[in-house]
Every structure is written in C-alpha cells, then in structure tokens.
Amino acid sequence: xxxxxxxxxxxxxxxxxxxxxxxxLAGTEGExxxxxHQAPSMTTLKPGIVTITDAAGSVQKLFVRGGFADISPTGLxxxxxxxIPLADLNASVIxxxxxxxxxxxxxxxxxxxxxxxxxxxxxxxxxxxALGH
Numbered sequence: 001x002x003x004x005x006x007x008x009x010x011x012x013x014x015x016x017x018x019x020x021x022x023x024x025l026a027g028t029e030g031e032x033x034x035x036x037h038q039a040p041s042m043t044t045l046k047p048g049i050v051t052i053t054d055a056a057g058s059v060q061k062l063f064v065r066g067g068f069a070d071i072s073p074t075g076l077x078x079x080x081x082x083x084i085p086l087a088d089l090n091a092s093v094i095x096x097x098x099x100x101x102x103x104x105x106x107x108x109x110x111x112x113x114x115x116x117x118x119x120x121x122x123x124x125x126x127x128x129x130a131l132g133h
Contacts, residue, residue, distance in 0.1 A: 002036035003055045005075035008062065010083040015062065016052060023076055024051040025069055034069075034076050041071045047126040049086070050078065061086040063130050065123060082123070089131065098124045 003019040023034045026048025047065045054060070066081030101121040108114040 004034075004036040004038075006052065006077075007075075008050065008052075008064075008078045008080065008083060010067075010080045015080075015083050015085070016060070019055040020076075021053045021055060021057070023053070023078075024049075025078065026050070026064070027069065034071055037073055038071050038076070040073060042068060043071075044068045045078070045080065048130050050083070063089065063127055065126060084127075086131070089127070091128075091131065094124060094128050094131070098128065 001021045003021055006016065006018065006020045006023055007014065008016040021035075025032060025034065025043075026046050027043035028046050029043060031048070032043070045064055045067045047063070050062050050064045052060045052062070062083050062085050064078065064080045064083045067079050067083075070077045070079075098121065101117060101124055105114065105117040105121055108117050
C-alpha cells in the first residue's frame with residue numbers, strides 16, 4: 001500500500017508525524033478515509049475519533065474535538081482544537097469529571113462562569129459519546 005505523510009497538531013503539542021497508510025476522520029460532512037494521492041480538499045472536524053494506520057500497519061486512535069483537516073495529494077495535516085490518545089482516557093474518570101462539571105454549572109452565579117461550566121460539560125459529554133460510553 002502506498003503511504004503518505006500525516007501530521008496531527010494540537011495547541012499543546014505535535015501528537016503524530018510520519019508516514020501512514022490511511023487516516024479515518026470525523027469531518028462535519030461525515031466520516032472520511034484519507035488515502036495516498038487523495039484529491040485536495042479541506043474540511044472542518046466534528047468531535048470524534050481519528051484512526052491512524054501507520055506504514056507498519058499499527059493502529060492508533062485519538063479523540064479530536066474541533067479543528068480542520070487539510071488534504072493534499074502529498075499528505076494530510078490536521079490542526080485540532082483538542083486531541084487526546086484514547087489510551088490516555090478512562091471512562092470512570094470522565095464520568096467523575098462530568099459529575100463535577102454538572103455541579104459547577106448548577107452552582108454558577110455569574111453568566112460567564114455558567115458559560116464556561118456549560119462549555120466544559122459539553123466537551124466532556126462529547127468525549128464520552130465518542131468513546132461509546
């Protein structure tokens with residue numbers, strides 16, 4: 001199988017760079033698989049799982065929230081708002097974080113505090129949904 005160069009970058013760090021066989025991503029228009037020599041396009045990303053199959057055939061999965069993917073005939077670049085390897089996630093920890101976020105939202109007295117608590121709760125719920133829990 002022909003490989004292509006792929007980079008996944010989040011604000012805090014470069015999470016992946018290397019040659020891959022394929023990348024499956026959750027675009028706002030639907031899930032898509034990117035392969036070598038893909039027609040150029042750009043898409044925004046919705047919260048979901050990015051599945052990377054590297055040149056050796058190993059699979060790595062990451063939860064990505066927001067951002068965009070730039071597809072060219074020579075490669076793929078994803079600039080993500082947030083990206084977390086699934087191996088780093090724990091369902092019980094996420095459930096506890098959701099419970100705390102719900103309490104923070106309930107206790108919020110100021111509009112800005114409510115907005116921030118609501119945003120955090122939505123992000124955690126998206127993460128839990130993407131994991132299928």
